[in-house]
Amino acid sequence: MNKKFKATLQLLGVLILTAAFCVLGYMNANNIKLGLDLNGGVSITYQTVDENPTAEQMSDTVYKLQMKAQSYSDEAQVYKEGDNRINIDIPGATDANAILEELGEPGTLEFADENGNVLLTGDDVKTASAGMTNQNNNKEYVIELVFNEAGAKKFEEATKNNVGKRIYIIYNNEVISSPNVKEAISGGQASISPIESYDEANKIASTIRIGALPVKLTELRSNVIGATLGVEAIASSLKAAAIGIALVILFMLLVYRLPGLASSIALVLYVGLEMVLLQAFEVTLTLPGIAGVILSIGMAVDANVIIFTRIKEELGQGNSVEKAIKAGFEKALSAILDGNITTLIAAAVLYLRGSGTVKSFASTLAIGIVVSLITALFVTRALLNAFLAMGAENPALYGIKKDTKIIDFIKFRKIAYLVSAVVIVAGFAMLWMNKKNTGYIFNYDLDFKGGSSTTITFDKDLSMEEVDQQVIPLFREATGGDASAQAAKVAGTNEVIIKTRTMSTEERAKLYNSIQEKFSISEDKIVTENISGAVSKEMKTDAVWALTIAIFCMLIYIWVRFRDIKFASSSVLALAHDVLVTVTFYAAFRWAVGSNFIACILTIVGYSINATIVVFDRIRENIQKGEVKKKGLEFAVNEAISNTLTRSINTSITTFITVFCLFLFGVSSIRDFSMPLMVGIVSGAWSSVCIAGPLWYDFVSLSKKNKEKAQAEKSKK
Incomplete structure (x- = not known):
């Protein structure tokens, strides 16, 4: 069996495997567990036997039920309604009686x-x-x-x-x-x-x-409700994902040629394998879960970009295609492993310490990272070797990197610091102004602040499209243009539940009049209750602790791997920079902050740390090659950033394309999520190029000066 025939069989094997996983994933797509926002579920309202429970009793009971409800789904939501009622929404569930029987039992x-x-x-x-x-x-x-x-x-x-x-x-x-x-x-x-x-x-x-607690609960009502984002949310998200992946594939083909084809096949395999594993591990997929998938897709493409950049460099140095491919994978390995392991550590901590949507994000991210490593390091390599064995030996097919122009980033670092500082200080100023004007630093939505829940019984069954077009505008008009209204249908009835910010007595009266006038229904068919936020204090605390511990673990890993605390501290500062820039966006544009805010920040943290590690890997390589001693610290840092600049730009473009498609084609709640994510991607690219490396340079320079000063003082004595 000759080499070319073996390569052909290898290529066919990968293509068949890719097709098999895609078909398997597509055929079983309906088996993927979806969250309440995408699939609906059971909604149960309990009432306490005691008519006047204390606030502490209600808070503890909500927390207890949250912990119990999460045995059904990490995405379960528990919140207060009025003074002595508690609502529980469990995605994907259909048997309200079975859930009622178990949840109603007090803990022992x-x-x-x-x-x-x-x-x-x-x-x-x-x-x-x-x-x-x-x-x-x-x-x-x-x-x-x-x-x-x-x-x-x-x-x-x-x-x-x-x-x-x-x-x-x-x-x-x-x-x-x-x-x-x-x-x-x-x-x-x-x-x-x-x-x-x-x-x-x-x-x-x-x-x-x-x-x-002696608090006992009785069932007040239970319903099967539809998806809060509507069926069209799934269709539009899938459309956006398909267009985004297609554009990423086109970009990779245009920029990286034959290696781009290999990465495109690997990316398609990644999507199919990801769908199969989501089913196998019974992960509940929600909007934050989709964020985890997006981040892992970005990291899968990023791994290929790092490899292909290295291959181009090797070809530019006159090596053969075979040697270039081998050296490219070997030299890219440390950056890929460090970036992915760091993010995997964060995902593990978030899963173990987080709750609700944080767990969904961590699950999809962890699965995606493992799959992306497999497809980038093994599948892409197998495809490139197969292409080579089949006769693709012309370096032009792989692209030859021209000599990199060294840009003096260190020279302009103070300007970069100033630009970032101005943006972040402006963000803090906006937070202060928001607090002064509204009482809140952010524009919190229902998940955090609570609001009003209005149940309307119509004379006929309205579709979600009709609700969006005919009913939601009445709520927005009554509440002065509030855009946070969320609607859900109650299955098997003509009831629609719409949640908004807390409405005043005057706003309720205006709303009731508008609904009665437009739909000719009596006032007794409209019921409004105040509800608490679905994100409890404990869940917020869990999320903050999870993020803090994750960042600390990443810092320790970078410190150990790079054997220098200055690398770790610089990366964490760059990460904090990106989070604060995103916070500035939320504050300046009064962008709604809900449970998806947590997922957005987590995504940016994962993206930012990965981008920074790639730059630091080049700096470490330059140190090992003796570039610092030969040409100086400033040159070594500038060269590292310049050599990774193409990677930083291309990875940002591919990830941005995917998120932009979600923004362009997604429903309003998905657009609310994807817009700040795009801000974070741009900020991550900026910080990895203009902030992280220069910060490390300043830390090293300061440390060197302090040592020289100490030695000078010692010699005087």
Whole structure:
């Protein structure tokens, strides 16, 4: 079997595999779990038996139900309606009765010894709260427990019999704390310490209160509701994705020629394999999930761009095509692995620490990264080797990189710093003005701020298109042009539920009159209730902690890989720059901030860190080659940025194309999400080229000056 025949079989094998995964993914596309925004689901409203529950009881119950509802879907939403009602929306579910039966059961809290014997239950606990002690100038976070009369006696007996042993606090069969008993405790009060942080103490205390709550729920109503974005959202998103990928393929073919063809085939395989894995892992796909897919597509293309740039450089140095391909993959490997592993670390942390939409984003991103690595490092390489063996040996087919013009980025770095500083300071000024004028730094939408939920029973069944065209404008007119209105149909009825910002009495009256006049229905068929935000305080805290830990882990990884804290600190500052620029956009244009804001920021973080690592990889290579000693630090940095400039521009273009298509062809909520994402992509390109490298240069220069100063002072002595 000759080499050419083997290559032909190899090419056919990849093409057949690509076709198979695409067909398999397409045939089973309906099996991909979709979120409430894309597919609808079950909506249940509970009412407390006690007509006047406390705010703390309601808050704890919402959090408890959020944790339980997420066993059905990470995208489940739980929020208050009025003073004693709680709504739960679960995507993809159809059996409201089964969900009602399980969610309505209170959580079970038990205190058990090391042998599993139950010592106390939630009925014995009066309350629990987080606190802080300060003994000998040492701060400690603690959980304060208060037991009722019966519980105090049981707890005293339990601690007396378990001195030196652990007592396990178990909620729904999961150990949430296992404090060691130091002595017998009487009086009905106890504290658990030390706890890592106040947030951790508060979370455990909240869970203990949940298990101890006497609040009971009864079903008020349950419905199967349609997709909040409408069926057209899926069609338009698929159309946008298809056009975006087609344009990316065209761009790669025009710029990179034969390697562009290889990457295009690999990209199509990526899409098919991604769809299959989304089904296999039962990932719930929502708007933030789509963001994760977009980012991983960008990273898949980016890996190929890095490789092809290296191949062009090798050809420009006079190497044969075979040697150029081999060297190109070898030299690109470190940048690709570092960029993807860093983002994968972030995805893992976000999945483990995050909740709701953050988990959906992390799941699709992690799957996408693994698939993109496989397609870029193995499939693209196999295709290029097959093309070569089949006779594609002309360097012109691969493109030959001309000598790179070294741009003096270091010389103009202060101007770049100033431009970025002006934008960011303007952003902070806008946040202050927004706070002063509206009471909020951002234009929060329903997910964060809550609002009003209006249920209308029409005389006939309206389509979502009719709702958008005939009903939504009435809400916007009544609320002074509020664009945050969200509509959903109740399956099997003529009911439509529309959520808006909180409406005043006058606005409600105006709305009711408009609806009655236009649709000739009576006022009793229009019911409005105030609702809380779907993104709870705990979910916001989870998201912030997840992002903080993810950034910290990325910093540690970069520090270890590059063996220099200055690389890590520069990359994190560049990342913070991109987040702040995006925040400036939200503040300046009063762009709606909802649950998708979190996904947008996470996407920008992943994109930014990947772009920066590519530049730092070249700087590291120049250091290893001795360029710093030969030509100076300034030249080494300028050369690294100049050599990666084409990659930075091309990757930004391909990712921007995909997101722009979503903006152009998507529904309003998708446009609201994609616009700030485009701002983040542009900012990421700017910071990776003009900010990150120069920052590292300044840190190194400052460190060098400090060392020289210290040595000079030492020599004087």
